[in-house]
């Protein structure tokens with residue numbers, strides 16, 4: 001099963017990804033992780049990417065495309081893949097279409113996670129993170145044992161500066177503007193499954209499974 005997963009920050013993409021890779025035994029390929037791994041391992045593409053990053057520039061599409069092409073040919077992608085964070089633009093989607101075809105791993109389903117704005121706002125403004133160990137809490141859905149203190153390491157929890165409704169609006173607009181052409185591209189191919197991620201993880205995953213033809 002070759003899957004793309006898309007959704008705005010706070011839509012629960014991470015949680016869904018974890019459930020999907022367990023159920024279908026395929027690797028979760030986040031382009032952010034992939035990029036960091038290439039840089040860390042100093043692969044040819046990683047070194048190239050680093051030179052752009054050091055110059056304060058975006059890593060160009062052809063470098064990212066080449067990394068994705070490399071990654072999807074690894075043996076663990078034999079049964080499929082869950083690609084996350086790519087393609088982000090129509091140009092990338094068109095390039096990826098050619099790559100996926102060339103290596104015989106075409107996209108079969110695009111999961112588009114949608115969340116009501118109000119629910120997203122509640123999730124995001126309630127989020128508290130530990131600046132020391134990175135643990136993530138939510139004042140309502142996943143409170144720490146002692147208010148404002150990390151369960152793991154005892155550090156004082158903070159709220160990220162951009163976890164506000166105003167910033168969320170900006171991010172959502174950006175997300176919609178940039179992903180709409182990508183969604184439309186796959187929609188024209190009949191590959192998009194819209195998932196209502198406003199519900200809890202179990203109910204959302206039930207929809208995902210149904211979309212992937214494996215009904216709960």
Ligand SMILES: [Zn+2]
Pocket residue numbers: 130131132133134135150151152153154155
């Ligand atoms: Zn902590």
